Amino acid sequence: MRLFTALYFLLMIVTLPARADAPEDLGPAVGTNIAALIKAPDQNGKPRAFADLVGEKGAVVVFFRSAKWCPYCQLQLIDLNLHAETMASDMGYNIVGVSYDTEDNLATFTKKWQVNYPLLSDEGSRIINEMGILNDEFRPGHYAYGVPHPLIAITDKSGNIRAKLHEKAYRDRPQIEAIFEAIKGLN
Template sequence: MKKILSIVLLMAFSMTALANAADAPDMVGPEVGKEISALISLKDQTGTEQSLKSLQGSKGTVLVFFRSADWCPYCQMQLIDLQLHANKQIQDKGYSLAAVSYDSVKTLDMFTKKWSINFPLLSDTGSKVIDALKLKNPEYKGKSRFYGVPYPMVLVIDTNGIVKAKLFEKSYRKRPAVEEILSAL
């Protein structure tokens, strides 16, 4: 009986933890309507300091948060897909495209050269912006090489630095489709 009770409690705890982890992106990130322009100041893959103002198009910025261009194949595919299928369309709608991770400038530079990415990839090596926007995935602890990664998320930001849309998928293996991003503009 004790064994069965232990198993039932363990299963209940596991299911609660999984449910909480699956719901976590709903509760993270800046709220739609929040002004965030003062928080964005990062170096791009060339080492040039960028702000939301220096990045924005005539209508605003599409800011993509991703885990890593170094080790995350889902992120790599997303960035390549954005380059091939979304960047020009986003620009045609008056927005610029930029992406943020905790990767170093050097890692981002190597990735952009390898895959001919021509939009800014921004380095947040200390995860300061990721933290300020409440995007850090708490699943990874301080000694882990993955500590500081953000939840993958797409923010549509207007020229005043106001978040107009927030797009994400509950699993890091899935990302908002290009069509979904374009329809949010």
């Protein structure tokens, strides 16, 4: 309980000004294949590609701002961790997180919260740029330069986007129930 109380106060204190909302239709269109884009080292420094990350039926690719400093992302990643095994074993979808964070920052977060799914380090924001989800509110030199607008892309086994989930404001994230419903709607 103390953990959630501390996170709540962190949310109230540590936030960026909410200036730029996400576009209405964020990222590539449904039907676009993103398998070739999803290629980066994970939190352990291991090079990863979509083919070794995807589950039996597909992947839930979560683009988030930062596991180091974004409390909304941290809560989302922790919540996803609670459901990762169910999503993989019962639904056939593996969760994969993607951020501009360094491998070390992702490793620290993973260890602290015992995250059981891969977090990819997109340093330089190559994937984020190619997905068209770069938050251009921040300029080079700003610590948040390179962050994406948060997006969840649900793909099939081949990497075709079958559904996208996002909220207009970065402080809001699709709830786990919405992810489950989107997956159920695909089957």
